[in-house]
Amino acid sequence: MFYHTKDKVKKYNIIIIPERGSQTKKISFSSLWIKGVACFVCLISIVILTSIYVFSNQYQTLSQDSTTLKKTSEYIKNLEKENKLQEEQLQDYKVYQDSINGRIEELNELEKDIKDKLDKSDFFKDSKTLSDMTFRDTQPTMLVNMSQQQNDRLSIEVIDGKIKSLTQINIKLDQVLDKEKYIPSFIPARGRITSYFGIRSNPFNGKGEENHSGIDIANAFGTKIHATAKGKVSYAEYRRGFGNAVYLDHGNGFTSLYGHAAKLLVEPGEIVEKGQVIALMGSTGRSTGIHVHFELRKDEIPIDPIRIFE
Numbered sequence: 001m002f003y004h005t006k007d008k009v010k011k012y013n014i015i016i017i018p019e020r021g022s023q024t025k026k027i028s029f030s031s032l033w034i035k036g037v038a039c040f041v042c043l044i045s046i047v048i049l050t051s052i053y054v055f056s057n058q059y060q061t062l063s064q065d066s067t068t069l070k071k072t073s074e075y076i077k078n079l080e081k082e083n084k085l086q087e088e089q090l091q092d093y094k095v096y097q098d099s100i101n102g103r104i105e106e107l108n109e110l111e112k113d114i115k116d117k118l119d120k121s122d123f124f125k126d127s128k129t130l131s132d133m134t135f136r137d138t139q140p141t142m143l144v145n146m147s148q149q150q151n152d153r154l155s156i157e158v159i160d161g162k163i164k165s166l167t168q169i170n171i172k173l174d175q176v177l178d179k180e181k182y183i184p185s186f187i188p189a190r191g192r193i194t195s196y197f198g199i200r201s202n203p204f205n206g207k208g209e210e211n212h213s214g215i216d217i218a219n220a221f222g223t224k225i226h227a228t229a230k231g232k233v234s235y236a237e238y239r240r241g242f243g244n245a246v247y248l249d250h251g252n253g254f255t256s257l258y259g260h261a262a263k264l265l266v267e268p269g270e271i272v273e274k275g276q277v278i279a280l281m282g283s284t285g286r287s288t289g290i291h292v293h294f295e296l297r298k299d300e301i302p303i304d305p306i307r308i309f310e
């Protein structure tokens with residue numbers, strides 16, 4: 001039981017009364033002591049509560065940090081995934097770009113091939129047809145632009161289509177050019193035209209007129225005489241009137257004759273190319289001077305070569 005005594009210093013006693021026989025026990029506490037204990041308990045409580053508050057705060061911060069860390073790690077993972085995807089797309093694009101470049105190169109080569117053929121061909125030389133309109137100006141610029149800026153926008157199918165159509169044009173062109181080789185297209189020797197096709201006065205005595213079935217080109221002795229087209233040598237021999245003469249068959253009804261030569265350079269049955277030197281200029285046969293008598297025939301009928309070549 002508790003009670004307190006009124007001394008100078010207040011004291012609180014606890015008296016322990018046993019059941020029987022033994023002496024009672026008294027434990028005294030001074031009020032100062034009790035106040036001290038109370039203060040101590042208060043202090044401990046404050047420390048514990050403060051600690052709990054601080055720790056819980058830290059825990060909260062830590063758990064927040066952990067969440068942020070998780071989110072960051074996920075974000076990085078996503079970034080890596082995206083990077084990988086972009087790398088793959090870049091690789092795909094490179095492959096695509098390479099195949100486009102290859103095709104453009106193919107187109108350029110085809111274009112150059114066609115251009116070269118057209119430039120070399122007599123057939124297209126003076127005519128402002130294919131070579132000027134289609135290829136010379138427009139195509140190269142277009143291809144340059146294509147390779148620099150627009151190629152990524154062009155689909156492979158479109159380019160393949162262009163390659164296919166250009167290839168077909170090229171094949172057609174080869175066929176035309178092959179035929180063109182057989183078409184007479186130029187006067188066969190350098191020199192001065194001394195006599196034209198048609199009615200003329202007799203060159204030997206000036207008396208009366210005769211029909212000149214070809215043209216005469218005069219130049220120095222030994223001047224080269226060229227085949228006016230590709231063809232087969234029908235004959236290469238001395239003929240009365242024509243002297244040393246070459247007769248070529250070009251097919252398609254065209255034949256050509258070169259007369260009065262000093263020397264013949266081809267054999268009968270031989271195939272000669274367009275422009276090939278077939279004889280050297282002379283004055284054999286019925287001739288008044290050094291010249292070549294050039295005759296062009298269509299279905300065996302002499303025609304005016306100058307009208308044909310114009």
Ligand SMILES: [Zn+2]
Pocket residue numbers: 195212214215216292293294
């Ligand atoms: Zn003549």
